Amino acid sequence: MDIRHVEEFMRRVAESETKTFPAKGKLKVGLDLGTAYIVLVVLDEENNPVACEKQAASVLRDGVVVDYSGALDIVRRLKAKLEERLGRELINCAIAMPAGTESSAKTHSYVAEGAGFEVSAVLDEPSSANAVYEIQDGVIVDIGGGTTGLAILKGGEVVQVEDEPTGGTHLSLVLAGNYHVPFAEAEEIKQDYSRHKEILPVLKAVVEKIATIINRYVKGKDIDTIYLCGGTCCLTGIEKIIEKETGIKTVKPENPFLVTPAGIAMNC
Numbered sequence: 001m002d003i004r005h006v007e008e009f010m011r012r013v014a015e016s017e018t019k020t021f022p023a024k025g026k027l028k029v030g031l032d033l034g035t036a037y038i039v040l041v042v043l044d045e046e047n048n049p050v051a052c053e054k055q056a057a058s059v060l061r062d063g064v065v066v067d068y069s070g071a072l073d074i075v076r077r078l079k080a081k082l083e084e085r086l087g088r089e090l091i092n093c094a095i096a097m098p099a100g101t102e103s104s105a106k107t108h109s110y111v112a113e114g115a116g117f118e119v120s121a122v123l124d125e126p127s128s129a130n131a132v133y134e135i136q137d138g139v140i141v142d143i144g145g146g147t148t149g150l151a152i153l154k155g156g157e158v159v160q161v162e163d164e165p166t167g168g169t170h171l172s173l174v175l176a177g178n179y180h181v182p183f184a185e186a187e188e189i190k191q192d193y194s195r196h197k198e199i200l201p202v203l204k205a206v207v208e209k210i211a212t213i214i215n216r217y218v219k220g221k222d223i224d225t226i227y228l229c230g231g232t233c234c235l236t237g238i239e240k241i242i243e244k245e246t247g248i249k250t251v252k253p254e255n256p257f258l259v260t261p262a263g264i265a266m267n268c
């Protein structure tokens with residue numbers, strides 16, 4: 001997909017949070033169990049967005065489910081909400097985990113199955129995002145709550161995946177420290193687009209650290225574009241800092257938050 005199509009697709013996925021699009025045939029579901037959010041995206045057979053639900057959660061650490069019953073409750077609730085909106089049962093779902101944490105695939109599957117899904121595919125997060133981007137050569141960088149994941153692509157194939165423990169949670173911790181406010185308040189400030197200009201200088205050093213992580217894996221690899229996704233990339237101006245630090249053209253869609261969950265659904 002070229003970046004304009006990605007933009008349009010992601011706009012409709014975001015719209016499907018509040019609007020249910022009509023769908024016939026098989027429904028494809030992507031479950032993203034994240035450190036900061038749990039997201040369910042529903043697409044139709046042709047990958048058109050149908051509906052989406054998400055909830056903030058702290059039931060995972062470093063890609064591992066640490067509160068199984070909490071995760072189960074949330075997924076059950078989101079599934080029930082979607083089923084009510086759609087007037088039909090959701091049966092299959094695809095799941096994904098941060099690269100390098102595949103050994104926790106079983107726990108992720110148990111959460112999905114416990115909530116009533118049959119798991120039809122198990123993927124890694126940054127590779128899932130490429131179902132949306134369809135990149136031939138380049139790198140996808142998924143900056144989530146707890147980690148930064150990378151998928152390096154050559155000739156349309158994922159040739160390397162990496163995951164490092166720095167993400168949006170670290171930005172919020174820095175903000176909480178600088179503003180002398182509790183973590184939850186720092187999260188609110190960070191997610192308020194009207195305050196991004198004010199907070200970016202405070203967060204610059206952590207974003208530069210994320211850029212250093214990216215550099216470690218892309219240096220000398222003849223990569224001409226960095227494709228961003230993940231909730232932390234909502235931060236206005238993050239792409240400019242990453243572009244400056246890496247010296248590589250950096251792009252992100254207007255709504256980077258739902259790229260990975262939508263890509264997971266495409267693989268269902």
Ligand code: ATP
Binds near residue numbers: 036144167168187
């Ligand atoms: P991980 O991939 O590390 O397991 P996750 O899947 O929960 O985590 P995402 O849902 O992609 O990660 O992103 C969550 C992060 O995005 C959180 O740190 C959250 O604060 C941040 N975030 C969400 N919205 C915004 C916003 N508008 N501005 C800045 N950051 C945001």
